Amino acid sequence: MAQPNVVPEEDYDYEALPPNFSLLQNMAAGAFAGIAEHCAMYPIDAVKTRMQIVNPSAGSVYSGVFQSTYKMASTEGILSLWRGMSSVIVGAGPAHAVYFATYEAVKHVMGGNQAGVHHPLAAATSGACATIASDALMNPFDVIKQRMQIAESAKLYRSMTDCAKYVYKNEGIKAFYVSYPTTLSMTVPFTALQFLAYESISTSMNPTKAYDPFTHCVAGAVAGGFAAALTTPMDVIKTMLQTRGSAHDAELRTVNGFMAGCRLLFKREGAKGFFKGVQPRVLTTMPSTAICWSAYEASKAYFIRQNDSASESST
Template sequence: MADAAAILAGDEGIESVSHDGLKFWQFMVAGSIAGSVEHMAMFPIDTLKTRMQVLASGCGGSVGQALRSVVKVEGALGLYRGIGAMGLGAGPAHAVYFSVYERCKSLLGGNLPGHHPFAHAVAGVAATVASDAVFTPMDVVKQRLQLKSSPYRGVVDCISRIMREEGLKGFYASYKTTVVMNAPFTAVHFTTYEAAKRALMEVSPGGVSEERLLVHVTAGVAAGALAGVVTTPLDVVKTRLQCQGVCGCDRFTSSSIGSVIQMIIRREGYAGLMRGWRPRMLFHAPAAAICWSTYEAAKAFFQEINDNDTILS
């Protein structure tokens, strides 16, 4: 997060300006902006990931083949089908995500000088449980719209049909899997990000103030790539549950993670659990860099406003 432990350096000469003392609503606005920018920018890669994960045959053996397949049949706009649902869900979910993270991190002492991986991991898990409750319904709509030959005309049609045919539980069939996936994802992500950022600040020869953007981008790439690959099997399970019964996708009698994993292994082998890991890594590495740098910039903006208000008062 933002210069999570304001390090004033004596011997090392490292200085980092903390932005963790913002108001709660400022964390929410900064998170909302960061999440929206991240997901909108990376949406085409997310579409490819969904296509590759959802069927045993996928839509091509590689990311390049999947891309050519979508563009050839549906045109470039096919990569953006469902982006309206993402627009509705990403902002509110990330507002909850980052504000809960910041509050929990502060309560657990994660803003104090030094490295606090436990505080960062626990705060990250709490944040994902809260934000997933907000985002999962729109994620279901998004992924169903992303499917090839999706039967839904748009976001409103998809929402109304799911509610009519499956009820409210249709929007939350994958919630348990999503939380089980995102809890370790977020723990790995936040811990890696904070550790990488701190390490980069310590070796930065020119001072953190001049290289803050590079630090955030580099740490974000490392955190996103590692967390994305590690949690791919659970992401496959989540995608299958969210898209079950649509466009020829398998329907499951149980939303149990174990039963879905067993079915995938039985039909596709263990390789089926890693389907789409490349586009997932290609999504999360730059997405994390975009999200963190945007979030940090928004926090710095709010901090400047707060500082000016303090001076004027």
């Protein structure tokens, strides 16, 4: 009896998305990674949003991670640190599924899966393409999340759906995408830098590219922190655009794009304003990218083992 065409484990590189690792399994691994990443570090992300608000009211000034965390917990209740997380849970799964599926597909087309060869251009390009696709899906959920993270949100919105309806009714559909170009100006270089650093660090630490949780965790953390620090200015402008509808300042409410946001921020706070929230951004991103890559690679390894076992049992 003819033997089925089973690809032995040693014939493919773990990082190369082997033939028995389906697109659906890859998207499931990505969805799990995205939800794990965002939920684990959500309170620090909420603090970052508060610190990045331009021209806050007298009682809404947040100047440090620990001070801001204590202030939110003591004045609004400990659960305020997780307000808006439902939007992330709903959006992050599908967005990260698209993210990693696009990443693997583009990397494969560009030859980035050849065993024993480092392809920095393929890694950077794959990351950029992945974020363009996923951000198109995630941007409206991110707007809702940031609206619910600001101080006045408890008085305005009872839930994620309530927030979405409020924003649509008062500002129209464009409010959900006014920050999309700015988001891409941040996330494309962020993702390209992160994927480039991740692939470089993980290849250096683990030349065989076998599944190694320690390598994936360390490489993800360092790559994420490096990319986060460099792209903080775009993140500040993104926050400005996504929360402008809740601002009491008339000039802030009329900001309609990246350059207009840059001019206003520089006029109000100078060059230092572009790095507001850099500390919580890096503190959030390092563990979250470590969690994301670890969860993704663990899911990927699990599916590969399951598929190998199924192939062996069928012979």
